[in-house]
Amino acid sequence: xxxxxxxxxxxxxxxxxxxxxxxxxxxxxxxxxxxxxxxxxxxxxxxxxxxxxxxxxxxxxxxxxxxxxxxxxxxxxxxxxxxxxxxxxxxxxxxxxxxxxxxxxxxxxxxxxxxxxxxxxxxxxxxxxxxxxxxxxxxxxxxxxxxxxxxxxxxxxxxxxxxxxxxxxxxxxxxxxxxxxxxxxxxxxxxxxxxxxxxxxxxxxxxxxxxxxxxxxxxxxxxxxxxxxxxxxxxxxxxxxxxxxxxx
Ligand SMILES: NC(=O)c1ccc[n+]([C@@H]2O[C@H](COP(=O)([O-])OP(=O)(O)OC[C@H]3O[C@@H](n4cnc5c(N)ncnc54)[C@H](OP(=O)(O)O)[C@@H]3O)[C@@H](O)[C@H]2O)c1
Numbered sequence: 001x002x003x004x005x006x007x008x009x010x011x012x013x014x015x016x017x018x019x020x021x022x023x024x025x026x027x028x029x030x031x032x033x034x035x036x037x038x039x040x041x042x043x044x045x046x047x048x049x050x051x052x053x054x055x056x057x058x059x060x061x062x063x064x065x066x067x068x069x070x071x072x073x074x075x076x077x078x079x080x081x082x083x084x085x086x087x088x089x090x091x092x093x094x095x096x097x098x099x100x101x102x103x104x105x106x107x108x109x110x111x112x113x114x115x116x117x118x119x120x121x122x123x124x125x126x127x128x129x130x131x132x133x134x135x136x137x138x139x140x141x142x143x144x145x146x147x148x149x150x151x152x153x154x155x156x157x158x159x160x161x162x163x164x165x166x167x168x169x170x171x172x173x174x175x176x177x178x179x180x181x182x183x184x185x186x187x188x189x190x191x192x193x194x195x196x197x198x199x200x201x202x203x204x205x206x207x208x209x210x211x212x213x214x215x216x217x218x219x220x221x222x223x224x225x226x227x228x229x230x231x232x233x234x235x236x237x238x239x240x241x242x243x244x245x246x247x248x
Pocket of ligand 1 (some may be wrong): 027029048050069
């Protein structure tokens with residue numbers, strides 16, 4: 001998928017900029033997504049749980065900071081209320097915030113380890129989506145992008161030619177498999193909303209000690225493509241930077 005290179009405003013017909021809310025956007029892939037979408041003409045609401053980091057990132061980019069911890073019902077509700085008061089609607093929701101949890105040998109994993117990762121990567125997406133849906137429904141072309149991973153794909157984690165097959169992260173991979181399935185269910189259950197998954201690919205960020213081969217710009221091609229493609233595209237797709245891939 002080739003994201004548009006020129007500044008675009010997919011909702012320009014109603015005379016205002018596309019309003020895009022991104023969770024976990026104070027750094028790494030979320031921050032780069034914010035930077036690129038601002039460059040492309042979006043009004044970006046930069047969500048972050050840490051007020052200092054979020055405000056500083058928003059100021060650097062020319063975004064508006066909105067505090068949100070996706071594990072906290074009250075924080076998510078306050079973020080949606082803040083956006084309702086200031087912007088009144090949202091066109092694109094990007095559920096980007098994610099954590100990895102313990103990787104490697106699963107012998108000593110605990111239930112608490114699982115719940116902590118699922119709370120951000122799965123329940124956090126549900127909380128945020130539920131809170132922001134009323135705002136998205138005010139858009140002429142509402143879009144939800146869930147940042148999942150081929151680490152949650154049975155095919156990719158069993159293909160020796162793919163980096164995903166060489167890495168052991170039992171809880172993270174399970175959470176992304178769950179998020180991917182969640183997305184297909186939302187796509188079926190929300191016919192008026194385009195709900196898709198973006199897989200960034202293995203990208204150098206704090207998430208993996210900067211071990212990934214891709215730059216954050218390469219890692220945000222899929223999400224930027226989905227955020228800028230405009231009306232008429234499908235719901236329930238799994239997209240990486242080279243285009244649509246199989247769900248399996
Ligand atoms: N990097 C990769 O290779 C790769 C590949 C495939 C998919 N992904 C996915 O891409 C997304 C972004 O990854 P990244 O590499 O940019 O990771 P990152 O560098 O670890 O950044 C993660 C972001 O999520 C935020 N976050 C974590 N818990 C949160 C919470 N409870 N509420 C709100 N924000 C929270 C972090 O905030 P703090 O700064 O406050 O911790 C940070 O802004 C994740 O969903 C990840 O699973 C990454």
